[in-house]
Amino acid sequence: MTRMLIIGAGPAGIRAAETLVAVGLRPQIVDEGERAGGQIYRRPPPGFTRPPRALYGSEADKAAALHRTFDGLVRDGQVDHHPRATVFALSDGVAHIVQEGTVRRIAYDRLILATGASDRLAPVPGWQAPGVYSLGAMQIALKAQGVALGRELVLAGSGPLLTLVAHQLRKAGANVAAVLDTAPLSSQAAGGAQMALARPRVTLRGLAVRAGLGRLYHPGATLERIEADADGPTALHWRDAAGRARVSSCDAVALGWHLRAETHLADLAGARFEWSPIWHQWLPVTDAMGRAGDGLYLAGDGLRLLGADGAEIAGRLAATACLRDMSLPAPNPGKDLRQLARMAWFAKGVARAFPWPADMVRNLPGETMLCRCEGVTVADARSALALAGPEANRLKALARVGMGRCQGRYCQLAGAEIVADETRRAPCETGRLRAQPPVRPVPVSAFLQADPDI
CATH class of the missing domain: 3.50.50.60 (FAD/NAD(P)-binding domain)
Known part of the structure; x- marks a missing residue:
């Protein structure tokens, strides 16, 4: 058989x-x-x-x-x-x-x-601090254990998951201080019209969830940095759609730009x-x-x-x-x-309404952590390009971007933006990180206890 x-x-x-x-x-x-x-x-x-x-x-x-x-x-x-x-x-x-x-x-x-x-993640200065999670991690903790990963939460990024997780957390009784969407209302309106034509009920349901967030929701936000101490985040600094400087106090941050x-x-x-x-x-x-x-x-x-x-x-x-x-x-x-x-x-x-923040990534300060697993900054990556050239796998070999336990899941797309910006190419011309086994971490002890074939 x-x-x-x-x-x-x-x-x-x-x-x-x-x-x-x-x-x-x-x-x-x-x-x-x-x-x-x-x-x-x-x-x-x-x-x-x-x-x-x-x-x-x-x-x-x-x-x-x-x-x-x-x-x-x-x-x-x-x-x-x-x-x-x-x-x-x-x-x-x-x-x-x-x-x-x-x-x-x-x-x-x-x-x-x-x-x-x-989660599709983009680096934000300070995102390597403990207490900064992905939106998916926040959702997993809520669904699997019924807990919120903090007492005062700021959610930032873009896409339907952003507002959905905020809604779910508030419904469960969590304190959500702000929901910061990097997508401007102009792109949301353009993409939203297409969404409504294709699936009107789903679109209306999403708009209802958004409306329920009220003044917590801020479209067109620009994320500047996550302030943190030894215990984790204390505030997220950002600018609103009009360019005004804002600060949202928090003890946990969740990030995500769709999937x-x-x-x-x-x-x-x-x-x-x-x-x-x-x-x-x-x-x-x-x-x-x-x-x-x-x-x-x-x-x-x-x-x-x-x-x-x-x-x-x-x-x-x-x-x-x-x-x-x-x-x-x-x-x-x-x-x-x-x-x-x-x-x-x-x-x-959806993709048109909630775009990937390419410009935000390309303009990150040099000290921003690009690869959290390996501790590689944006400046480290840009410096390595002099030897690596405009190819993602060469950059991985020389600067270790994408060589950590996440295998590039967090940093590959942001790394492509840095390479593209530095070499004046399109991200698609920088190449794709090749998958390498093991694609997830495996303890050495597991190989010593190998079972017969299933």
């Missing part, structure tokens, strides 16, 4: 598994979470008392449906689920994972990657990449249904940044493509393809 492996148990991975199981296949599913659901529908530990409506808001019914679907597949023995497991390498049809401190291997014939996305596709495993699996001028990042290349190569399929935010609804559709399409390639009965993809096209149009509106 063909060995099927799905990496990721968020909306895309769950729908892919459901589609494969419907024709009698039994896929293996590897996921870093303890319980399936992904980031957007992350589940709290057993015994957690907050109801789904409080955790997921208007998406509670969708979250519950996905959770029931996956739990049923596991309960009925239709899938093999490997929770709390991280895939750190792919080679020759084998996924290398670490689970409970032990390295294991899973062989596969066909692979569906549903790896999702993480960055998680593509390291796609790279190791042999996917081809292209620069996306829409999303200002390198994304895998597939056909409309997610085919990225022989036996390789991609779905969800690790391929296209379309959100949870789009991820569900993409998961079904990837599994459908897989079934067709195996000459097995497969659903008609017509409806899903049409819906996905509409969501892609909506996503382009």
Whole structure:
């Protein structure tokens, strides 16, 4: 029997598994979470008392449906689920994972990657201080443990996640002092019109969340620096849309500029990449249904940044493509393809409304920390370019930008802006950091306790 492996148990991975199981296949599913659901529908530990409506808001019914679907597949023995497991390498049809401190291997014939996305971050002077988090980290702490990572919070960045996390924190009783959006109202209006045409209900729901923030929300903000002492942030200095200097007191800061596709495993699996001028990042290349190569399929935010609804559709399409390639009965993809096209149009509106702050990054002071893992400043990176030249991997080798434990997830896009600015090139001309195993940190002890193949 063909060995099927799905990496990721968020909306895309769950729908892919459901589609494969419907024709009698039994896929293996590897996921870093303890319980399936992904980031957007992350589940709290057993015994957690907050109801789904409080955790997921208007998406509670969708979250519950996905959770029931996956739990049923596991309960009925239709899938093999490997929770709390991280895939750190792919080679020759084998996924290398670490689970409970032990390295294991899973062989596969066909692979569906549903790896999702993480926060897209831009450096801000002082962001290396303890108590500065990503928006996703704030959301994880709230959903998984019901806690706010601070007593007085400032959220900054741009994109729907910014206002959503602020809304969720306030609804849970947290004290949000300010929500600073670097996107000006002009770009938000232009992109918002496209969003409204594509998905009017979703757009109106987002506007309602925004309106609920009232005077806490500041569009067109310019972030200047995070002031901190030994205990963490004390204030965020910024300018409003009119250029007036402002200071927001805080003891924690969350940053994020929409999302960055998680593509390291796609790279190791042999996917081809292209620069996306829409999303200002390198994304895998597939056909409309997610085919990225022989036996390789991609779905969800690790391929296209379309959100949870789009991820569900993409998961079904990837599994459908897989079934067709195996000459097995497969659903008609017509409806899903049409819906996905509409969501892609909506996503382009989101990208237009909430752009990546390229100018802000290019104008960072030299002392700003660019790579937090390796302690590389903007000035360090600019100096190294005299020897590295305009190529990201050379800069990585000489200045260590992207060589730390995050593997460039935090600094690659900002580093590309610095290289582009210094060498007067477009970011797409600076190259893409090549993925290297392990794509996640693995303790040496795990290799000493390797289990037989799964």
